[in-house]
Amino acid sequence: QKEVEQNSGPLSVPEGAIASLNCTYSDRGSQSFFWYRQYSGKSPELIMSIYSNGDKEDGRFTAQLNKASQYVSLLIRDSQPSDSATYLCAAPRSGGGADGLTFGKGTHLIIQP
């Protein structure tokens, strides 16, 4: 059973600081990874996708992938109270992408004003 693990938190970060969210995965064959944000009572919203080792930046968000260590992280710069949500890490169930996603249980992020 392929697994995606996240620290459930809550992770509390002061407004304006960098929030760092981490995720590890068990399947070395996984080729792609996704970060979703989910507000309470709402559906998951895709924030970032990453397919190769290294960093990928999009606005205040940076995804980092290290396939050798089997971890993927999400950095949020200049954190805002509106960033307070649960962040879900996901990877394809089959590893190669042709399948549904396996999700971690999510990290609850709280940005303190």
Add this chain to the structure above:
Amino acid sequence: NAGVMQNPRHLVRRRGQEARLRCSPMKGHSHVYWYRQLPEEGLKFMVYLQKENIIDESGMPKERFSAEFPKEGPSILRIQQVVRGDSAAYFCASSRSSYNEQFFGPGTRLTVL
């Protein structure tokens, strides 16, 4: 609205009744996925469909649950003889191809009385 559409948004059923959930994928997307999120639990994959084909239903309970994605019309997740344990949020996601990002609909909140 070019996003994934789901209806109804809220559904209340009594034990033993049938629940029928509908999902229309984003325009241009031919891959549909259904997920279930139980209270205080993570998102769990249920089934992956393309038009007229079930590709992977390994995440779906073998009894009472079925899914289809006909040539015309929305994808449907059907739950027969619902029980209280079926109460959950059911999300549909779609992607352009099996290797692309998945985008989620608003979900259907099912409550079984």
